[in-house]
Structures are given as C-alpha cells and as structure tokens.
Amino acid sequence: MTNLAVSMTFNELTPELRERGIQFFQAIENGSITGATAAQFFFRYFFQRLRLMFQDEPDKLDYIASESMNRKCMLAVKGKNAFQVTVFLKNFDEIPVDETPDYKAPKITFDNIWTVFAVIASDTSLMQAILDKRVKIDKMAALAMIFLPIEALNPKDRLLQVKEQDMELLSQILAELGF
C-alpha cells in the first residue's frame, strides 16, 4: 500500500474486485453510468470505510463526522463523458449528489476517470497524482477542513487491519450498482 495523503488511503484491490471495478469505470467512461452515480460511489465508499476503521473508537468516528459532515464538495472529472457534480456530505449513509455545480464549494478535479480508478485501486497515490498535475484541488482550505482531521487520525494501519471488510464493503457497493 502506498503512503497516501489527504486521507485518500486505499487498499490494493483483489483481482476479482479490480475486474469489477474496471467494468464499473468503463461504464462511467462510456456514459452508461452518470457522473452523479460515480460521485456517490466514490464518496460513499470513502466515508463508509471510516466506520470500519474506527469501529473500536466511536468517539473518533463522531469527531470525524462532526468535522466533515454537513459540508459540500465538488467532484469534477474531465475527459470522455466529463462531469461535474456537487456532493453534500449529509451523513455516512446518505450522500446526496446534485448535478448543479456549487462554485463556492471546494473542488477536486481529476483529469480523467481512470485517474480516479488508479487512486482507488492504489495504483498511484493521490499526492503523486496531484504532483503529476492529474488532480487539482481548488479551495484547499475548505477541503482540508473535511479531510485533515481524518488524515490526522492516521487511519493507514487501521485500513490494513480491516482490509477484508473493506473489500467486502466495496464489493457490496459495486453489487448495489449492478457490477
């Protein structure tokens, strides 16, 4: 597992999940999956993993929730079938996505959908992608309010410990989306 930052730490996918993940991202690329669904997948998987990581420490989970929830964030993906959506982090289970951009919200822009996959599949780190200019963050200060507390709690070891559950969660989310 690569040393990642901005809390975007992900486990290496199993071969089976990698294949399903690729199918899902191909569907996003060819437009059969909307940007809103893609964003929902991304944020849902990211935040619901935190519950696994902090299952023994509910106080920290509560702290993370208090810091990161009820905030807006924009996700934009360029390239083929580009999209730009606004995500409202309501709670860990409910993450509504609005296809209308909210330009006041902080924004993460990926240069293409396969960069998102590369980060989720741990093929590259988000930091490396940022330094390679494949990912751009606007209004870092606002975004950091969401992610820095998670980063500070250093969940990397925890993530490794809960790898199996993490893969199960990803499998479940993909299955719900039909992949």
Next chain:
Amino acid sequence: MYLTIRPSENDEERSNEEEEQESEDEENLEPGILPISESSEELSLKPEDLILGPLPEEEIDIEERTRKLEAAQKVDEVKKAEDARRAEALRKEEELARKIEEKRQLEEKRKKEELARKAEEKRQLEEKKKKEEAEKLKVEALRKKEEMARKAEEEKRQLEAKRKKEEAEKLKAVKPPVKPSAVPESGNLLLQGLVNLLQPALDIKMESKKYQRWIKGWDKAIEVHILNEGYVHVLIKDGSMKAAIGKALQEPAVVMEGEYETITNYLNGELDLILMFFDFVLLRKVKLIKGLDIKLPNILSGNIIQQARDLYRIDKILKIK
C-alpha cells in the same frame, strides 16, 4: 491667310491698285492654299465674289507668329507631358498603395490563419495527450487486472494449502486493534493533518534529483505560524525533509505567518510567493516574518539574491503541486 467672302457688287471700276494688290496677294499665298481663282471655281463662286481679307502680315510677323505658335504648342505639349507624367505617377502611387494594402491584408490573413492553425494544433496535441494518458491508465489497469488474475489463478491452483497457512499466519500477525484514545497529543487535528499532508509530498519531491540538488548541504528550518492554531515546521537537513508540529528546535531560516485558510491555500499553490513579498498587496494575510532581509548592506553584498533564491526553492518545496 484669311479669305473673306463678300457679296458681289459687280463693280467694274475696281482700281488698278487693287488689282495689283490682288496679284501680289496671290503670289504671297502660302503653299497649300489655293489661289482665289481656283477656290472660286471649286466653290462655284465668281471671282468677283471673293475679296481677300486683311492685308497680309509681314514675313517677320508670320515667323514671329509661327514661332509663338510653335512655342505655345511646345508649352502645351510639355504641359500635357507633365500632366501625363503626373497622372502616371499618381496611378503608380495608387497602384503601390493598393499593392501594399493587399500585401498587408494578405499578411494579416496569413497571420490569423497561422494563429488559428497553431491554436488548433495545440488543442489537438493537448487532446491527444489527454487521450493517451487516459488510454495509458486504462491499459495499465487492464494489464494489472490480467496479471493479477493470472497470478491469482496460479496461486489458487498450486498453492491452496500454502495460502491457507499463510492466511492463518497473517491473521496472527495482524496488530491488535488500537485502543480507543483521544485525539493526538497536540490536540490540533488541523495542524496534525497538515503535517500528515505535507510529509508525503516532501517524500515524493525528495525522489527528484532536482530537489536533492537544491537542498544539498542545507541545515534549515522553515517555520509556519498559523494564527489561532499554532506552529508547524519543516526541517531540511542531511538531504531529508521532515514536517512536524510545533516550533522548530533550531533558529528558523524562514518564518511565515498567516491564518489557517491562507496558509493552506498557499501550500496548495493558490497564492503566489511573489505576492507574499509584497504582503501589503494581500492585506497582510501572509507575512514573511523572516527570510528576506531587505537592507542596503544585503543588497550591496548580494546576500539578498541568495536569500531570494533560497526562498524561491523553499516555495517550490513546500507547495503541493
């Protein structure tokens, strides 16, 4: 020579002097002018009907007149030639102006076309590059997928028993769950998060020879004071860079100060270092407390150039971009 036709008066008493005069006139007629008798026949007039006009001019007058006429003709010709020359010059000027204008328009058109062509080429190149990058990532993902599938299949077939054993060992090796604890000792998750964000960026940058060359021989601490939050610092020493919470343990070479939002945005490259030098431009949002000593001795000794160069490098090192 002029002839005047007068009505016939049938006057038979014309004086001899007049007859003589007539004969003299006829003799003085210029070649090409018919004598009156011949003209009168042609015009079917009687000779009596024709009377010569005014007295012929003296030869000298005729010459004078001819000369004047010739002179006038020459003047006229010169004038016409001059007019023609002017007209020709004007036409040439107009032609030249028209050609210049045409050339200018052509040049302008060519430049516009060139610009448009270049812009289109640039756009196509960028598009191609993006497509290639996306394709590359996709191919890489597919390749990995195939590779992993192959490996997994192989492992499944040949090392089933061994894998189970390894899994059991791995489960044993897994660290016990971390006991519930409060937030980090620093108590400031934003600062800790910032440090955790900075460190991987510094680690990645340190893989680059350019940054290794830049910090060779450095023993510098860079301190960032985030107002109402606290301090973080980066220690650059022995070819490595470490980010940590708190004030630097050694005298910092550079000290910056600003609010959390401004500092974070700066680290993300959303603010420019050059503007930081002129912090009044940013209404003193980010202050460079230490690092650039603008004093006359420093300017004269050239130290300020060294300081500016170091600041430029520190700026590039700290920014997450």
